[in-house]
Amino acid sequence: MSSWKGKQTTGAFIPPLRNPATGSANPAASLSSLWAYITPALDHIVKSSANNTAKAPAIDVDFYAGVHSACYNYITSQTETYNTSSRHDIPMSGMDLYDQIDRYFADAARELLLGAPQEDSNLIHYIIPCFNRYSVGAQSANRLLNYVNRHYVKRAVDEDKGWLTISDALEHVAKTAKLTDAREQLAKKLREKRADELRKWGDIEANPEALMEAEACAEAASPVDRIVHISALAHRRFRLEVIEPLLAVPKFKKKGTKKIPKSKGTGPPPGPKGRLARAVKELLESSEIEEEERTRLASELATMLRKVGVRPDHPLRKKLSKNPISA
Incomplete structure (x- = not known):
């Protein structure tokens, strides 16, 4: 996915991923066996080289049903233990699977950050299609793992652990x-x-x-200790692992610290900016990009920041909302 750049919406057809042979093994026997069964489906949906940002690659109907059944059987067996045990240290059924899914999306998002171009001028052209592809994958995974939402997430929200x-x-x-x-x-x-x-x-x-x-x-904007639906979980991880590092203002070392330039006229001095803020400034002020393309990029960037939970009062979101081309 690190090679995406520009306005890519379609790509070569990728056939649905077939149900892997498991023999007599029971995918729901343990978390490790369940995760080994699910991972190829998630990789196909989220990480495949398809550059179609409108629809994630599909998996075979039998595989889809198999994942749903395996999740159901695994969580159901945990539920019986959870409901009949008098111990208070047993985690809620589905928690370990939910945490594993969270780690998966954290790793997937970090891979995208590692693939980001070094030049600020190319950053927005990279990050928008990357997010769009990642987001359709997250929504597809949300449907694939819907039993986790229906059982674990709903129950956690009912127990006051939601956003x-x-x-x-x-x-x-x-x-x-x-x-x-x-x-x-x-x-x-x-x-x-x-x-x-x-x-x-x-x-x-x-x-x-x-x-x-x-x-x-709102779910994507919540802290990591809040239980949210899987699609929002993925978007939250994109914010934490990709957007926030790109928004971070660089820290200067004490020795050889670069001086912040003095302000010309009134107002605060122009402090250092994070990479994404610099890229947005370059985009909005560029005379080499046609206005229609700048409008599209600014609008999609504003939508991305909202979806991943960057709050409305963040300076970058306010800048994009005030700019006439991103209205």
């Missing part, structure tokens, strides 16, 4: 609650807090799709 917890909303409730408030009124204030957070990510009143998209962005 927005009760403790996150307590400050809002404390400021607005009255001693005379009934349970229903407190629940309403919690819903108001959730709606306020989601409005930061989109027009949630527009339609159900907009609400779902806003929640996916």
